[in-house]
Amino acid sequence: MKRHGLLIVDDEKEILRSLTLTFADDYAVFTASSGAEALEILEKQEIALVIADQRMPVMTGAELLERVFQINSNIIRIILTGYTDTASLIQAINKGHIYQYITKPWERQDLRITVKRAVESYELALENKRLLRELQAANERLKDENIFLRSEVRKEWQCVDIIGQSPVMQKVFSLVNRVLDNSATVLLTGETGTGKTLLACYIHHHGPRRDKLFIEQNCGTLPEMLLESELFGHKRGAFTGAIQDRKGLFEVADGGTLLLDEICEMSPVLQVKLLQVLQEGRFRRVGENEFRQTDVRIIAATNKDLQTEVQNGRFRADLFYRVNVFPIHIPPLRERVSDIRLLAEYCLNKYRRKLNNQVTGFSEDALRSLCDYDYPGNVRELENLIERALILSAGPQIEAGEWLPMLTMHPGSMTRLERLERAEIERLLECHQGNLTRIARELGISRTTLWRRLNDYRIQPDKDPGVSK
Ligand SMILES: Nc1ncnc2c1ncn2[C@@H]1O[C@H](COP(=O)(O)OP(=O)(O)OP(=O)(O)O)[C@@H](O)[C@H]1O
Numbered sequence: 108m109k110r111h112g113l114l115i116v117d118d119e120k121e122i123l124r125s126l127t128l129t130f131a132d133d134y135a136v137f138t139a140s141s142g143a144e145a146l147e148i149l150e151k152q153e154i155a156l157v158i159a160d161q162r163m164p165v166m167t168g169a170e171l172l173e174r175v176f177q178i179n180s181n182i183i184r185i186i187l188t189g190y191t192d193t194a195s196l197i198q199a200i201n202k203g204h205i206y207q208y209i210t211k212p213w214e215r216q217d218l219r220i221t222v223k224r225a226v227e228s229y230e231l232a233l234e235n236k237r238l239l240r241e242l243q244a245a246n247e248r249l250k251d252e253n254i255f256l257r258s259e260v261r262k263e264w265q266c267v268d269i270i271g272q273s274p275v276m277q278k279v280f281s282l283v284n285r286v287l288d289n290s291a292t293v294l295l296t297g298e299t300g301t302g303k304t305l306l307a308c309y310i311h312h313h314g315p316r317r318d319k320l321f322i323e324q325n326c327g328t329l330p331e332m333l334l335e336s337e338l339f340g341h342k343r344g345a346f347t348g349a350i351q352d353r354k355g356l357f358e359v360a361d362g363g364t365l366l367l368d369e370i371c372e373m374s375p376v377l378q379v380k381l382l383q384v385l386q387e388g389r390f391r392r393v394g395e396n397e398f399r400q401t402d403v404r405i406i407a408a409t410n411k412d413l414q415t416e417v418q419n420g421r422f423r424a425d426l427f428y429r430v431n432v433f434p435i436h437i438p439p440l441r442e443r444v445s446d447i448r449l450l451a452e453y454c455l456n457k458y459r460r461k462l463n464n465q466v467t468g469f470s471e472d473a474l475r476s477l478c479d480y481d482y483p484g485n486v487r488e489l490e491n492l493i494e495r496a497l498i499l500s501a502g503p504q505i506e507a508g509e510w511l512p513m514l515t516m517h518p519g520s521m522t523r524l525e526r527l528e529r530a531e532i533e534r535l536l537e538c539h540q541g542n543l544t545r546i547a548r549e550l551g552i553s554r555t556t557l558w559r560r561l562n563d564y565r566i567q568p569d570k571d572p573g574v575s576k
Pocket residue numbers: 268269270271297298299300301302303304305306368410453486487490
């Protein structure tokens with residue numbers, strides 16, 4: 108077994124000789140008669156433990172051990188001292204620069220045991236570090252695997268249809284067809300759930316880049332630093348936790364397509380970097396000076412109005428022009444009611460297979476109420492609604508009403524509810540002489556919500572003693 112290096116530092120020759128004798132059998136012993144000499148040895152030899160005398164000219168033992176701590180905090184540091192109470196020693200111990208102090212004269216056997224224990228804890232610390240490194244490396248490998256899996260899952264989407272016969276969707280498709288064969292940057296806008304990710308995937312898998320990766324990155328879910336490293340990669344040691352060089356998505360997706368979702372959530376610094384990739388096709392890993400080239404098609408997506416973000420100073424105008432080369436807006440589902448039936452049938456088939464369900468279709472009533480609803484969550488909401496209805500339905504058809512409970516929220520079908528609510532608010536207004544705070548409390552809603560209701564129902568409270576102005 109490899110013997111650990113033990114460095115003994117003392118300006119008294121006698122002590123060096125005696126300690127060497129004590130440890131020579133078990134350790135590779137090195138000796139130094141001054142701090143400076145000790146530091147030289149530390150540079151060349153692998154040392155596990157340093158025993159230093161406190162009282163030495165020029166550099167005291169405590170000062171030396173502080174330097175050792177800075178060079179490699181794993182090395183065990185033991186001080187020998189005739190003094191037990193000098194301020195510098197106490198300070199050094201408190202700062203954690205010293206593992207143990209031994210007062211002179213010492214018992215040879217005690218010292219042996221102390222050193223043996225110390226070296227064991229040195230080994231443990233090394234082992235811990237090694238395990239931590241392995242864990243972090245495994246973590247990095249998992250991340251890479253995750254990217255790969257993400258793109259593999261997306262591949263399944265290539266055979267997924269995009270449903271839409273409404274004129275507005277036909278317009279979307281004709282725009283999409285124009286960008287399939289080239290690498291123009293595309294900006295997809297539309298409310299959540301309208302199909303931006305689906306469309307981006309379609310674009311990738313129907314163009315010349317289909318054999319390379321399609322990767323989606325949401326810009327709103329990671330803090331700036333992590334997003335930067337995710338997109339551009341990093342050099343080992345660029346920040347805590349960067350234990351090895353790592354490729355970013357711009358390198359991984361080289362030749363392929365990168366979907367940057369929620370693009371307006373990017374920080375100003377990252378916006379500049381993205382602009383550089385878009386303009387010059389080059390970027391730098393975090394912590395690196397040289398530029399790398401990449402050829403990635405960018406599809407940006409947002410459910411916000413980018414132009415407004417520019418006006419409000421949250422999004423760089425130059426980046427906006429660069430991203431807005433080919434904008435495609437996907438209208439909300441409520442503006443393409445004629446697609447709802449098709450989508451509903453499509454989802455029914457999709458989930459019937461998944462759930463192994465026997466339901467064959469919708470009742471006319473159910474379809475009508477599906478078409479009446481306004482879908483703030485768009486196609487995603489419609490999908491969820493149908494999956495849920497399928498689970499709840501006793502078959503053979505999905506019926507309106509009880510199977511589609513969320514649809515009772517539709518304004519048309521709420522008239523009765525509204526009437527009841529309005530009547531109740533009016534009753535309470537009278538009962539509490541217009542005290543809105545008390546009415547809100549009794550209804551279990553906030554004052555703001557109550558105000559909104561009053562507005563909706565065009566009720567004007569006479570007075571509101573609940574507010575003191
Ligand atoms: N035209 C469509 N035909 C078939 N399925 C669709 C269509 N549009 C959307 N979907 C489906 O609806 C769900 C939501 O779509 P997607 O995730 O693409 O929306 P998104 O606009 O990216 O939403 P978000 O803004 O939340 O990211 C997906 O399961 C998708 O397959």
